[in-house]
Amino acid sequence: MDDIKYPIKGACQCGGVTYELLEPPLMVAACHCKECQKLSTSAFSITAMVTAQSVKFSGLMKDWSRAADSGNVSAAKFCPSCGNRIYHYDPNEPDKLKLKPSNLSDTSIINPTVHIWVSEKQDWFNIPEGVKTFDKQL
Numbered sequence: 171m172d173d174i175k176y177p178i179k180g181a182c183q184c185g186g187v188t189y190e191l192l193e194p195p196l197m198v199a200a201c202h203c204k205e206c207q208k209l210s211t212s213a214f215s216i217t218a219m220v221t222a223q224s225v226k227f228s229g230l231m232k233d234w235s236r237a238a239d240s241g242n243v244s245a246a247k248f249c250p251s252c253g254n255r256i257y258h259y260d261p262n263e264p265d266k267l268k269l270k271p272s273n274l275s276d277t278s279i280i281n282p283t284v285h286i287w288v289s290e291k292q293d294w295f296n297i298p299e300g301v302k303t304f305d306k307q308l
């Protein structure tokens with residue numbers, strides 16, 4: 171992971187929303203909760219925790235939010251034309267973003283070291299050795 175050059179560019183599937191990640195994420199986590207299974211249309215979603223100052227976005231995004239299990243609000247930004255999810259955030263903590271990093275041009279940073287909501291994990295997926303796991307949220 172040492173030879174990755176920042177900034178890394180990202181774009182939604184249609185290219186209407188683009189961004190630049192200026193520095194390495196604070197943490198990369200996989201979430202196995204049912205909401206993330208819906209979101210990703212897969213077994214889990216991957217999130218890169220980043221500071222708001224470390225990403226520059228351009229293009230129009232739409233908002234959606236839901237109540238999170240923690241009692242907080244989970245707000246989401248997505249591209250209104252292709253629907254690709256760009257990032258999540260807690261409106262009470264706007265300086266921390268949960269970037270959905272699969273639309274980066276260099277996806278080699280997407281190597282989760284933390285797996286959460288393992289209690290809702292699909293049986294066929296085996297957690298890699300050496301990562302931290304949590305039954306529910308962090």
Ligand SMILES: [Zn+2]
Binds near residue numbers: 183186187249253254
């Ligand atoms: Zn798009």
Ligand SMILES: [Zn+2]
Binds near residue numbers: 201202205206215
């Ligand atoms: Zn989740």
